[in-house]
Amino acid sequence: MKTEFKVKIQRSFFDNYKRDLHLHPEFIRFEDKDLKNEGFIFFKNSEIKDFRFGVNWFKFYFVFGREYQFYIRNHNDEVLKIHFNSYFGVKKRERLALYVSIMDSLWDLYFNNQVNDFMKEFDEGKAFSIGDVTINSEGVIFCVSKLIKQEKKQIAWQDLRYRSFRTYFSIYSKENPRDINRGYSYKEDWNTFVLNNVIKNILSNKNIDND
16 A cells, blocks of 8 residues: 655656656645646645546557546546656656556555445445446446437346446446446546446445356
8 A cells, every 4th residue: 555656747858847746645736837826736635536547649640649647636626637748659668657656646545445435335325426327225327328318227236247448447237238338438537447446346245247
């Protein structure tokens, strides 16, 4: 379990300024001159609501760059953005290693705790939401796309299945996967990785095979 993580982030080789990122069990502090508070944004641990993350690929006939992104949102819907680039393979391995280290620290310090809190609520019979998915003792409720509009559907736990992919997570009905399914992007949808872990833990605890 990590206690804290400190690093200086240089967004790209076009940007000579190195910004301080401090991930601590009690807070996140990031230096960004586009923001108030003397160039720093500060979230207490208790203020952190959700996150999303991913990589943007820059292409022109071939991949020439990547932007690694993290968005952390608080309960006031203020968003802290951490991002940095790699172009033409320059420091590609170092940038990827930094991306993995930040992801691991965010998970260990803040969001794994959210999973544990949600699991306690579930064990107590409480209903809660992660993004637009409602989870209760009977199953999950989420929106599926129809021809004209979206409709809410509930899937019982015994009927629920999931698939994990590199960039997204999907849930669906085992009995009717064609019509009742939904995918959630780690980069575009808030707290998809938390949703992934909560659903997997619940199915595992219920001894439901994800076949």
